[in-house]
Amino acid sequence: MGPPRDLRLIAKRLLSFTRLVQGVNVSAVTDPLVWEHVQPAAARRLLTGAIDAFAERGYQATTTRDIAARAGMSPAALYVHYPSKERLLFEISLYGHNAALEVLRSAASPDRETPSERLRSLVAAFTAWHARHHTIARVVQYELAALSPEHLAEVATIRRAISSQIEQVLADGVADGSFTVTDLPGTTLAVLSMSIDVARWYTPHRGDPEALGALYADLAHRMVQA
Amino acid sequence: MGPPRDLRLIAKRLLSFTRLVQGVNVSAVTDPLVWEHVQPAAARRLLTGAIDAFAERGYQATTTRDIAARAGMSPAALYVHYPSKERLLFEISLYGHNAALEVLRSAASPDRETPSERLRSLVAAFTAWHARHHTIARVVQYELAALSPEHLAEVATIRRAISSQIEQVLADGVADGSFTVTDLPGTTLAVLSMSIDVARWYTPHRGDPEALGALYADLAHRMVQA
DNA sequence: GTCTATATTTCGATAGAC
DNA sequence: GTCTATCGAAATATAGAC
Numbered sequence: 001m002g003p004p005r006d007l008r009l010i011a012k013r014l015l016s017f018t019r020l021v022q023g024v025n026v027s028a029v030t031d032p033l034v035w036e037h038v039q040p041a042a043a044r045r046l047l048t049g050a051i052d053a054f055a056e057r058g059y060q061a062t063t064t065r066d067i068a069a070r071a072g073m074s075p076a077a078l079y080v081h082y083p084s085k086e087r088l089l090f091e092i093s094l095y096g097h098n099a100a101l102e103v104l105r106s107a108a109s110p111d112r113e114t115p116s117e118r119l120r121s122l123v124a125a126f127t128a129w130h131a132r133h134h135t136i137a138r139v140v141q142y143e144l145a146a147l148s149p150e151h152l153a154e155v156a157t158i159r160r161a162i163s164s165q166i167e168q169v170l171a172d173g174v175a176d177g178s179f180t181v182t183d184l185p186g187t188t189l190a191v192l193s194m195s196i197d198v199a200r201w202y203t204p205h206r207g208d209p210e211a212l213g214a215l216y217a218d219l220a221h222r223m224v225q226a
Numbered sequence: 227m228g229p230p231r232d233l234r235l236i237a238k239r240l241l242s243f244t245r246l247v248q249g250v251n252v253s254a255v256t257d258p259l260v261w262e263h264v265q266p267a268a269a270r271r272l273l274t275g276a277i278d279a280f281a282e283r284g285y286q287a288t289t290t291r292d293i294a295a296r297a298g299m300s301p302a303a304l305y306v307h308y309p310s311k312e313r314l315l316f317e318i319s320l321y322g323h324n325a326a327l328e329v330l331r332s333a334a335s336p337d338r339e340t341p342s343e344r345l346r347s348l349v350a351a352f353t354a355w356h357a358r359h360h361t362i363a364r365v366v367q368y369e370l371a372a373l374s375p376e377h378l379a380e381v382a383t384i385r386r387a388i389s390s391q392i393e394q395v396l397a398d399g400v401a402d403g404s405f406t407v408t409d410l411p412g413t414t415l416a417v418l419s420m421s422i423d424v425a426r427w428y429t430p431h432r433g434d435p436e437a438l439g440a441l442y443a444d445l446a447h448r449m450v451q452a
Numbered sequence: 453g454t455c456t457a458t459a460t461t462t463c464g465a466t467a468g469a470c
Numbered sequence: 471g472t473c474t475a476t477c478g479a480a481a482t483a484t485a486g487a488c
Contacts, residue, residue: 058284080454200419215416224448
């Protein structure tokens, strides 16, 4: 046990995840989220069990025993696959942030030509993602404080890229006159807030994620329309 | 210590809080939040220390030793004033929810005659409250899962009253034709989400709470304007 | 890779002196 | 009402057999 073995394990998982994101099968990463790139199956059961537990009770209230039990194994077996509880959180947070960013990048594809079309597409996709994947979205949005400083810095980079997607389309709309925005950073935050907060309150009985995305796309558009 | 003594203590605090809310000095309860009604001073130091700790690290990550240290006393002294860590959270959550509701009720006063004026006033006040009091707002919005079922039920009642304030003004605007809203519950949630999410990201360097409130009032109004 | 068993630490809460 | 001292439970993580 020790860093060398752990690092090989993590690197392998990140590599296969990167391959998945970069072209081979983007939709599998984005919607619905699948975890086939996490190998072996026991590591995947631990990861998905941890997502459910962290989303339900929070990171600090979740015990490694609880996670192991959800994966159908003893508490000790967890440490064969992950060196610590925090590392499990980091991998979940990293995957989740990358998936959310990828959803936005797909939604902002250049075939949507006007800022209005792009904004509606971005907000619809981002909102629907937070609803459909509200368990991992809860971990992504509300468990940042439990990450180590180094791991937090890594996901913060992805978070800035996510904000930029919204800020850029708003700036484009202001530039071509289709949007009226008095406070660009403030409005960016407000648009992001609407979607992010979905992770806090959404449950499946609240309705279809796509319908919610369509509603929020409309509301966001009205917020900035010239 | 057993129930009888504890109940007397809590009842006394709630009573003086109620007096404060119901007329004598509403502004002191709402903005800024003061805690003079929590007596003795040691209980108040514990309460404000707990607010800071819960907001910074979360309820589960906060130890009773940490709270006691912030109040300048030994771990054991906490239990003279509060029977458990959860009870401390409950009192904070209850006070915070009541303060937020009171802010909304003041903002919706009948001298604001049109639904547009009332909506702007409500959103401005609710948003500014979440910014100015972002520490207690974080506890109010993100630590509900740590409450006992009975205590959660009690604050849930206040939360419904908060939602109703927004939903009612939107319904009024639809009725008199000044608003166009296709999905009333969905739009209510979206408006609430913008303000609530402020508690997640706000820090004082992000600007003046009142300015943020004014911006959000405008954005919310544009969301529903006919 | 999984198990049983356990080391070690830290937690919420209590006992009892003053 | 505050302290020192501590209990008992539960936490993360490890040791070593299989």
